[in-house]
Amino acid sequence: MENVLEVSQLTKTYSNQRGIREVSFTIRRGEVFGFLGPNGAGKTTVMKIITGLARADRGSIKIFGFEQPDKFEKAMEKVGALIETPAFYEHLNARQHLQMAARLYPDLEKSRVDEVLALVGLESVQQERIKGYSTGMKQRLGLALALLSKPELVLLDEPTNGLDIEGRADFRQMVRQLAAEEQVTFFISSHIVEEIQSVCTRIGLLYEGRLIREGSAADLVDEQGSLEQFFLSEISQAKGEAVHG
């Protein structure tokens, strides 16, 4: 299968000495890759660097074979992303946000805005200003913006933050459907084990800025009986290694 995303030796250190160290992994077309790790492990940093929001100190990124940041526009052409809790212009409505984003995809059909509004269940509130939106509604709009361009690779950072039970179920269904029917590749980060286990086909475990394990979801679950047990065992082992040098 074609490599959609290749990350090699990605390193970034912030002024507080936190960051990521030599993170390398590859995601192939149609995979749903889950990035699992505790808060502060560096998941968002990796995603920000991949999408160009932050610059790496070292390392390389290829998206659909295009080097990022050198070929940023080409690399991001087929990428949709939702990084952190999305922020919007409070005085604009959901439709205006999507229309503004659509301007930057000249080949996109006009009907796509209506399609994604329906997909995330925001049709009835599309004309309301964002300042009246709940956190969950903003998250849905963030998902709509990520899916607007019919991307072939979707990066989602903590995508179910703020979503209610129905929203979470809809999200899982949407990911499975897009991956199975349209071969959309997903890269999802979360600190919630169940969320990753429920949709991901492959998993990477990030701890204190390092990718400490990577493998197929089924294999990792088999190792310890459940992904949660696997997660706790790996983290405990990593902590032990850190203590004993």
Added chain:
Amino acid sequence: MDNVIRNLQNEWQKILSTKKTYVLFALSFLVPLVIAWGLTSAQAGIGINIGNAAQFMMLMVSLFTSVLLPLFLGMAAIDLFTGEVHSRTMNWILLRPIARWKVYVSKVLALAVYLATHLGIAWLSSVLASVWLANDSLLTGAVEGLQAFGLSLFPLFAFVLLVVFMAQWFKSSSSALVFAILFYLAAVFVPIWFPKLAALSPTHYFDWYKQWMGSAVSDWKLMRSSLFLASSASLFFSLGLTMFEKRDY
């Protein structure tokens, strides 16, 4: 360049979507009318000579270029850069397939359109106010005003680029605005004590239109000030772009 134009549309839409924009456009329209009303009242009450339309127009150009527009432009520039970093809406555009330099250029162009709109409104309102003043030389005043407001585009745009550059240093828009105001006040008042420093600040050239329109200025001085403004503009543009490109969001 297509993406620059597309994002320019986005930036302009964002500018036009806030109430503040319309309040400031209204201020640009009302200030000449209110001043004209004040002057006619003063003329009627205490017999002050308010001069002709051309003189009134020059008074308006001076007021707008040295006080009102630097403030309006400073706020707009900080909103489009620091404000968007602070509210994290900047991420929204940076995640699209558009290079950072194109985002920067489109934002700067949107500020140029904003500046030109204010100048246009101020000129139109000043012409209307001149008619109200019912003085002579209405046509001369309108034409000279058009020239003066038009020429002011250049030094004020250089000032916009300076503020855009400064906006890259801050994460909070209120800090950036306070700094920009203090910087502007320093640029205005420090040369009173150190006159030689005046020529080093783009704010000193807000009356650049006078050099073009007055006959007493030598070609050499005009060329020197034009080159200074052009080099300041390109320097601040490049420095701002470099910081914008390297920043983490």
